[in-house]
Amino acid sequence: MRRLLFLLKKEFRQIVRNPFMLRAIILVPLLQMLIIVPAITFEVKRLDLAVTDNDRSPASRELISKLAGSTFFKTTAAPMNIAGAEELLLSGDADMVLIIPDDFSEGLAGVTKPRLQVLVDAVNSTQAMLAWSYLTSVVRDYNMDVVMTRGVAPTALPGITTSPRYWYNPTLNYKHFMLPGVLVILIIAIGLMLAGLNLVKELETGTLEQINVTPIRKWELIVSKVIPFFIMGLIDLALGLTVGWIAFDIPFEGSILLFFACSAIFLVAVLGMALFFSTLVSNRQQYLFVAFFFTMIFILMSGIFTPSESMPQWAQQFNWVNPVAYLMRINRMVMLKGAGFSDIMRDMIMLSVLAMGFIFLAIRGYRKRA
């Protein structure tokens, strides 16, 4: 036990000796929170809609002003034909082009069928579908207006509308969603990257060999590496949360204690993973590859940006061993929905199992090495 204390003393001294890293550990979470969180959103804001009015009638102008009045679109008038429209899409100057044919008002009067031509840049398919859906809603509204001025009862044009309500995040504030995710990325960066690099460095420089000859047990070595980074990770977490609370007014519905407890377990899992990976490589460059590879996979698959339930079966099965997936779920449920211990108990247990598993793998990996 005393041996462990001497080891820890050494670890902390080394960390303090690298001022760059110390500053990075404090600044990076702050900067990341402030810069990244407000940016990452899927919310479609201003879609560039170019409108060609070949009809130039009061009816078409009415339609255009309705579109221009919506917050979803940013309309610009652009007289052209289809080739010109396609050019706009190609150059990216417009996301969507609406061409009103010259017989539009005649169509409304009943002479022909009123038609509209819409060209959509569908590279971002979700955005395209949403834009299309929104456009049809506005057109529908317009259609209703036209019909009603004719003095016809609304039953003539029946329709069902939806009235949405948003719970837990009524303003659909993406920051509330993304903050836990960004926090998680932080923890992983510190835990996986730095901790693992640290251990591999000892391997590379030869100090590990020296340690191996001493009476230090394998588990003492692993623990001496886990503890400092564990503390750093928790500090970063607290920092990040504080920034989130101050800068973005993130609510915290659930128990902070529960949140930190789960994050702590997650940290242990990540550190165990890092140490395990370091037993597989012989230098830091390799470690960089391995760690980055797995980090990317775990983070992307975890449902951090997109819900994990939308993923195919095999992906969901993979997430059984993905600690990030568990933490994402837990974090969001506790922070935003105020979920209690019983709600997340299953996830928490699984996370603990994973944590123990990785630490075990790490210790075993070191035993084999020496």
Next chain:
Amino acid sequence: MAFVRKEFLHIFRDVRTLVILFGIPASQLLIFGYAVRTDLKNASIAVLDNARDNVSNDLIHKLEASDFFTVTNRLDSYDDIDATFKKGKIKAVIIFPEELSATLTRDGHATVGIIADASEPNTASLVTGYTSGIMNDYSATLTKQITTGLPVIIPEVRMYFNPNLESHFMFVPGIITLVLILLSALLTSVSIVREKEFGTMEVLLVSPLKPWQIIVGKVAPYFFLSLFNVIIILLMAWFVFKLPVRGSIALLIAECMLYILMGLSFGILISTIVDKMENAIIITFMGLLLPGLLLSGFIFPIENMPKIYDYVSMILPPRWFIEIIRPIMIKGAGFAYVWKETLILAGMTLFFIVLSARKFKVRLDDKAR
């Protein structure tokens, strides 16, 4: 020359590294292609049917039939909703009001309620978006039955560049961007700083090799590695996802080479600033990779961000590169559409190179003294 060979061998001897080097783009393609979706697929929703008539049944049926939703629960009362959400599986609850069918016939229109779990705001807005799309469809079928000769506007849509509305079109260019940064910037800086740390850099500097020869030698393998990787990604995207390169492949490769050069020069610049590998990793990771991943338009469109990010992202090379290769790959745009961005990228590369050269010279002068 022998020096370049040594670097190559260094990398290739290590099977593990190679496997991962090519594993990274492969896994990314897989993940973005099949797993990560910004779209909805089989999202679990619950239904609170207070109407229980043929209209609500039709609608529930329609919801079920769509790819977007899976109706997993039928709730009995409004009070159940909070508890259901807390369990975390259900994304939204659709509420059908009493006497839906009657209201529709009498008034001509009715309202269906949606309560969405907005702790995942993207999912929530997609749910409401697609649900109202389905309601619109239903309304359209009702309208078609009307034969009173009223004007019904029929918008015709054509989806350009992506007629099948695949969500992975967006991502492949982004993956290329990411992988190239990783290989060219991160690895280069780490590799050079490594020599610094072990003191072998001094040995090289004292040798008859000129400094620029040393740097080029160190950096050349990563250039070819990156290029090779791009080709692999493109091939995989084509074979697995049927994702073509609509524009000129030559132009695409040329732009990629420019970008790789940019990454390399950035990596070199970093290596002149830091002494320890860990620090090189921190800077490249936090300063280029993470912002590159999140702020460059790869996953999150820049148009959705607050206006200021439009300006902030201008200093990020990946942002420009994505605006170059996306049009080329997916829209088939030619050079005329991307020359501006290309110029900017070239300018950044030059900037990095000049800066590195100056810093290097300073170091050499220090040594000479």
Next chain:
Amino acid sequence: MEREKVIEVKDLVKRFGSFTANDRLTFDVYRGEIFGFLGANGAGKTTAMRILCGLSRPTSGKVTVAGIDSGRPEEIKKRIGYMSQRFSLYEDLTVSENIELYGGIYGMTMREIRPRREELLRRLSFTGYGDTLILALPLGIRQKLAFAVALFHEPEIVFLDEPTSGVDPVTRRQFWEMIYETASRGITVFVTTHYMDEAEYCDRITIMNEGRIVALDTPSALREQYGTASVEELFVKITRPQRINA
């Protein structure tokens, strides 16, 4: 007078798959002697030494170090010191901090460490340099320091793996003076080296070739036996017998 054996090796065999790195090695090391372990690279020196240090286990044979059997490596480690071929002190720590670390690892308390540390610094004429980072010290001094740290906890035996590689001749000589001084204190020194002239400084040497011990005796006895003027000649003679006719 029966000299005490601190290391006993009998029929040590170490195999890696089908490759035999150590082939039935048998030798003893007595307390207080300077025992040289010579051989070309790949001869099996490092493998054998790792077994003696408790870093790996023999495939077969009996090995006893400081009275402990090789089956209990943890106990062995407590009684020995080791200086590795690659550098073993932490560059980003000071001299004092490194000493403190290794002292603590071997079970010493801060109260025991402090005075002994001062003593060590004094003996190396290093007083006042306690707070210097290892990074700032030249290679020769680092090597000497590493050696001193290996001895800090006063082990019974100290293993030195090529301690003088890459060091200038003056430092080498100083190093060997330190080794002599250590041995005179009753600490057994087990040293591997490929510098044949250093063999002359040892009490007894053994030469390994292709996994086997081909010579084991004092340097002078071996020189006489093979009729050579130096250990270097003797080494060449033993390991490459075809050259005798030259």
